[in-house]
Amino acid sequence: MSTPTAIPSLRCLSCGYDLAGLPESGHCPECGTPIARSLRGNLFRYASPGYVRTLRGGATLALVASLIYIFDWVPKIPLAMIFAALQIGSMSVLDAFFDIATLATMLFGWWMLSTPDPAFVGVDSARDWRVRLRVLLPFASAVILFNAVAGSVFRGVLSGTVTIGSGGAMMSFSYAEMLSWISRFVHAIVIYCGLRYIHVISMRFPSLKLRNASSNAYATLGMIITLLVLVVGCGIGGRFVGWLVAGAVFFAACAGIALIVWLFQYFGLLGRLRSELTRAIITAEAIAQAEHRLAAQVTEAIQPPPITQSGSEAS
Numbered sequence: 001m002s003t004p005t006a007i008p009s010l011r012c013l014s015c016g017y018d019l020a021g022l023p024e025s026g027h028c029p030e031c032g033t034p035i036a037r038s039l040r041g042n043l044f045r046y047a048s049p050g051y052v053r054t055l056r057g058g059a060t061l062a063l064v065a066s067l068i069y070i071f072d073w074v075p076k077i078p079l080a081m082i083f084a085a086l087q088i089g090s091m092s093v094l095d096a097f098f099d100i101a102t103l104a105t106m107l108f109g110w111w112m113l114s115t116p117d118p119a120f121v122g123v124d125s126a127r128d129w130r131v132r133l134r135v136l137l138p139f140a141s142a143v144i145l146f147n148a149v150a151g152s153v154f155r156g157v158l159s160g161t162v163t164i165g166s167g168g169a170m171m172s173f174s175y176a177e178m179l180s181w182i183s184r185f186v187h188a189i190v191i192y193c194g195l196r197y198i199h200v201i202s203m204r205f206p207s208l209k210l211r212n213a214s215s216n217a218y219a220t221l222g223m224i225i226t227l228l229v230l231v232v233g234c235g236i237g238g239r240f241v242g243w244l245v246a247g248a249v250f251f252a253a254c255a256g257i258a259l260i261v262w263l264f265q266y267f268g269l270l271g272r273l274r275s276e277l278t279r280a281i282i283t284a285e286a287i288a289q290a291e292h293r294l295a296a297q298v299t300e301a302i303q304p305p306p307i308t309q310s311g312s313e314a315s
Helices: 035-040 049-070 073-086 091-113 127-153 175-205 208-237 244-302
Strands: 162-163 171-174
Touching: 035 049, 035 073, 049 091, 049 244, 091 127, 091 244, 127 175, 208 244
Parallel strands: none
Antiparallel strands: 162 171
16 A cells, blocks of 8 residues: 655635645645645636636637627628618618627626636635626616717717817817717726726636736736826816926827727737637546546445355355
8 A cells, every 4th residue: 555645835815824744635624725735826727627728718708709890890881881871871880780790798707707616715805896897787788888889879868068178278169079978988897897807817827928918908908097097187277277288288298198008918818818719628538538438437436346156055
């Protein structure tokens, strides 16, 4: 009989108990969690293949919908020509339908990507950003949907304007413009929470590039949001102090450059995340098959031999 191998210093992922000196095949004396589970860690390669497929599906939907959202003019041109030839509807209806379908797909992809791991062991560091993202998604969906529909349904109501200040400091905005900017701001907050969530779950991949890419993406987006706030602030302040208008122009130019950089970071991050999830699925399926074969061999080994009768007992 070979003695079980004792493990070095290790903490239980479930309760934090020191497992040093205990056999790998044993259980945690404090909570009963198998020690092998703590030895594996929480890498996605050891997660359920079905769960990792859900995450990859969410990453795919978010990536494809984001590409369509940015380059929506490519499919809209032939669709507009078809609608015009058939005399069906109008371009505004087509825009609203296209935007609703694209944004709904994107938000549903983020919802799938933020699915919690049912087999996670230990303290889930991604829980805070996952909860924030999932709480924000229904609210963002309602705002974005209303903005997409209101342009064609409530066109007359939204044509009114809101005036701020008086004289040289007077600024006017239409309700449609205000609603559009609110929708874009909420959408940016959703993407920011999603990027922070991806950065946290990147610790479950053996990929330093994915971790750095997620960190750069959410930092750049945060900088863009800050620059846009400064643009609005300087634009309003420019009504009172003239030189602040130059600051608004400068911050707007910086935001435009940062946006171009961020788009490359964002699409590269989603593509890399999908590739890492695909590798994790392949490894998880191989591990699951190996465990299944091992369990079958153990079951066959512990089965008792068949009982046979001697000749005298049979007679």
